[in-house]
Amino acid sequence: MKMPAIRIAQVLLVWLVVAGQARAAENESPRPPGAIEGAAELVNGDVGKAIATYTDALKDTGLANDRRATILNDRAVANTRLGQTKLALEDYNRAVELFPEYPVAYNNRGNLLLSIGQLGEAMKDFDRAVLLAPGYAAAYSNRGNAKLKLGKPAEAVADFTKAIELMPASAAPLSGRGLAHLATGKPHAAIRDFSRAVSADARFASAYRNRAEARLAVGQRDEAIEDLSRAIAFDVNNAELYIDRGYAYLLAGNTASAMKDFSRAIELDGKSSTAYQGRGLANGIAEATDDAFADLNRAIELDPRSPVAFAFRAFVYKQNGKPDIGSKDVETAIKLDPNSPEALWARGEIAEAKGQADTAIASFRRVLQLKPGWQFATDALTRLGAPPDDVDDKPQPSLDIDKWHVVQHGKDYFATSDNYPQIRIPLEMSGEGLPKLLAWEIQPQPHSTYGLLRFSGGRVPGKNGLEETELAAIIDIEAGKLIAIEPQRQGARVSTWTWDGDQLQVASVDGVTDQYQLRPPIVAVVGQRGVGSDKRPYGNANQPWEAWNPFGPQPSRGEPKSQRRQKPKSIFDLLFGN
Template identity: 55%
Template sequence: MRGKLMMMRRPALALLMLMAPAATALAAGADSALKAQDAAAALVRGDTAKAAVDYTEALNDTTLSNDRRATILTDRAVAYARLGQTKLAIDDFNRAAQLFPEYAPIYNNRGSLLLALGYPDEAIKDFNRAIVLAPGYAAALGNRAGAYAQAGHNEQALRDYTRAVRLLPQAAAPLAGRGRVHLAVGRPYSAIRDFTRAVTADPRFAAAYRSRAEANLNIGHQQDAIEDLSRAIAFDVGNAELYLLRGHAYLATGNTAAAFKDFSHVVEVDPQSARGYAARGLASGLAQTYEDAFADLNRAIELDPRFGPAFAYRAVVYKLTGQADVGLKDAETALKLDPDGAEALWAKAEIEETQGRTTEAVADYKRALAAKPELKLAADGLQRLGGDLGDSEDREIPGVGVGGWRVVERGQRFFAVNDQYRRLRVPLEMAGEGQPRLLEWEMRKPPLNGIATLRFAGGVVPGRMGPEEVEQVAIIDLANNTVVAIEPHRQGKQISKWDWRDDRVVVASVDGASDEYVLRAGRAPGGRYTTSENGVWSPWGQLDGSQYEERPRRRHKPKTIFQLLFGN
């Protein structure tokens, strides 16, 4: 589009040049072009202050056409934004829009700045303008999706991210963005697919590893989460939050020594971290080093008297030392601070279990898991008491089951349940609008006995030719009461191809990627699923980051200046 607009302006540009002495105009134009090139190079290498100075010198050329001046102003605004000089950046964007209102990157980059400043609604207006001017502008679509997500419009965000992914299927940012929205709306399996593809596109994308770890924790895949957090830490060693998350994942696997080490790192980095002290106190309590546990938990409460989990953890440690009555008071305090807090409900259930109040304990364990599905300690408690995962709040949807499976709704989420598998609830992740309907239940034959699939209608999504129905397939490991994955099976007339092998399945998905799941013992270390460069999921190796240092770098086309702001 810009090329077309520039061609339209050539007569005017020629006229302007003829109005000045030819030699002087050419010399000035050459000098400003060189200055703009120097500025661009400085911005790429991170010398933002020099870039701003060089752009300013380039703008001193009085012979610049309006559109050329606007592009340099846009570039200088990028530099100002990176320097934190917000007003100067906005002023430059505004001047550029007056001089060259058809130039889409102005609105994309100004919208990015407004979004970073916390004004998503205003940012959306700018992204709308950019997309009207350039309908195939993938960066603007991805940024508008981020703005929609920040404003709470998740379905609109998913639509824009999907459009951006179709335009740039190998770009990590829109894949990771869509994954975050999937996770926010309760679709962790869909999120994992997108995060996996994001780290395939950019193997050093620490934030995507961290997000995939959160999704894995949500579905109970703690070891996969630990491995992802280890990858993220390899690229972001100073991030205490990553150690805190990995420590909790270690706790969920029963590795209190590794958890203690990670939590200790958190408090070393941030001695004022109430969360770090509280978590380390819980790890010490579970390891039966009670004196250290109470010292850390008391310190956490001293640092933040309103941090409910610290009281909840101390309640559990009191219970472990035979002081359940004292612990109950702490659990009640935790509930007062956060009435729906998963940790507080778990602590209360632990004490109720000790006191023989089994019915109340089962109910509170379930409430804790409803609030925080990844709280493995609550799941362990529920299993000890023989409770299933059902709940009185489940509402059955009649007439949509198959093969002994029924569909229940809780809140905004749907699950498939079967009385034969009381410890298994299959989340029915909806890809679009509507209610799920179970279509087919199939048990695999040896050597994949114990593996099954549940196919279901996953709603209606906008397609290129109108609304399209979607079908999803849940892959289930009955031996471990786990859902391995949820894969798109059909969208409109497109159908995935499934290749079942002795120990795995490869799915050529309707969205163009091929996903591989290892289903039997001997799966490669480092993950239940990852994606290779050719789109097939394959295992990772060691976790210390050295494999990435040795990986030959791909050659990429150099980014334009308009891509530099906020990763565009």
């Protein structure tokens, strides 16, 4: 039976991507038939057969070194899928020995080394890959992942940004940069990148999960639950996703739904200590004491070194009027991990029960430093009549503009307004510097309930050295809340903003376009498209945009959707971003 032409094209494309040749197709000699067949089998999921096909192809004694290296690389990819790490490493090593200028093999070997914890060696391979192919987006993204694991999130941001510049439609570097932003305390920047990632790949479950974490950090619990529900829809048997949503439900006060999710996680993985300790906490909050102790005892049996299980059991003892017994579990939890937010929270709960208000307040404040979205600590401080921290706002008048003021709170900066006292804007920076306010602009009708607060974003590395950046906070004045923070300028590049009906489109300086859902304008739009629209304040782009939403209803207000405008790329461009 003949393979359809479209299918042949798909197989050839996959073969080229897997092999990663660094030459244009017209300059290549015919490819070994066995290698093409192996790529097709790999795509179809028949990994074992693909390995056999590659092995047969390698028996050709007439293969040039570079061709042999590409087949070895492909077989290594297949062996990695089967968990045959040693065999895969042997193939990668042989590939780079035969073809030392082969960037794809270095990149792939780097990924394998990264997966087995060989971070230093992985970094060497990624460095070699980008040296050989400066436009290799995947290598920059993977090196960013390595830097994240090495605890260098700021350096990781630079690599992910380079990958995004080279391939703005790729979800992986966008999600990676979101994780780096989270690690550097920039949840709003993280939300923006995770939103772009799921727009690039609607089935990217981990990006929904990561965005949920960022949203919990800024108190957007309902939106976080929605994101986790989307992730579960794409990965219905992932116990960890149910656990994450269970905690989100708990923080939102929906104990019954949390219980269902933890129970579902236990059905999927009966040996998950994390699932049992989550359900134990839910039972404790619901005052189902016997069930709570049963779950937490089981969690400790499964993982005797879990500080969280001991902490939650301490909380249940406190709920049951036995704080002294709970104190022993708190001591164990703190011993296991002195910086466990859950252990510190339990210590605060026990201290509160014993009337030790100062100790309780200090513990709860420490929890919020480590885990800002832990609503239980916030609620406890409210009960005790204490603010979230003991740091006072320090005015920074040199950074102010008329009616808007900057305050420093610990290491962070916020903007406050004389006219809108309910609004407090976190001034997340892009680079080094101070967040000097630049302008406050209320949009004209029909979008006069929205405003943009522009501020300096600091200096970041660019093509010509350090470049100044600006950011713009999109503020819903009527709701009294921040919608998002968008990059506005970097060096000479400036974002283009289009306000059109109930949509705001921002063509950002990094090549990605974000879309925000607004309230329907009060003034009806009549006539042809664009009449009644306000395209300001930066540029005059007016590209049409069709809302995409696989879940039926329109996206929630303020949720960005992204689009990319790119010219068609060759296989060489796709591999190396040229």
